[in-house]
Amino acid sequence: MHPASIPNTPFHIKISGAGQLYKEFGNSLMQDQTLINLLALLSGSIEDTRQEMDLIGVINECADCATSVAGTCCGERTGHKCDMLLLLINLLMGRTIPGIHQDGGNCYFLTPQGCSLQARPVICINFLCARLRKNIEHKKVILLQQIAGREMDALFLVEEHLKKTELLRGYRNSRPAIYPPSSSGFIHCTIPDCEGR
Ligand code: SF4
Ligand code: SF4
Secondary structure: OOHHHOOOOHHHHHHHHHHHHHHHHHHHHOOOHHHHHHHHHHHHHHHHHHHHHHHOOHHHHHHHHHHHOOOOOOEHHHHOOOOHHHHHHHHHOOOOEEOOOOOOOEOOOEEOOEEOOOOOOHHHHOOOOHHHHHHOOHHHHHHHHHHHHHHHHHHHHHHHHHHHOHHHOOHHHOOOOOOOOOOOOEEOOOOOOOOOO
């Protein structure tokens, strides 16, 4: 997509703004050992949630649901709940944010490989549909919620730390210009030694 054709909506400005913040401050932010430690905590807790989802059958249920029943529940409006800070966190974690909306009816961040975000919004972390509540044993669902709660706590800590970071002071008041995607349509991670995903 040519940069000039990127919609200038508040949502797209959040995406381009995260890219701009990352481009401008990413390397400096990653000199902060506290941030590095908090990102590692978040990454570990995300993996714990994913493993538990796999163990109790949530991932299988969702794969079956998405391919044979209802289709994905990752709706367009859910993606709009991702704010600039969350997207910046994903870039700092080495994720690549799509530069184009691949399926207009679904969440902007949904790709054929699944969710492109590592750090997802809280609404996605703790969402349990009726099918999951019906098909997964209640005590397993409770344990999953406890584990997912640790992911939300870790996300909160990263967000709060970034909000207090001097480098990002005033980001809330800024209205960044559209950040052009690369020729492939993706905003690339440029953390040294990170191969992106
Ligand atoms: S969370 Fe529920 S509705 Fe969404 S894909 Fe999984 S089983 Fe389907
Ligand atoms: S899990 Fe990812 S793709 Fe699905 S709604 Fe949430 S952010 Fe979008």
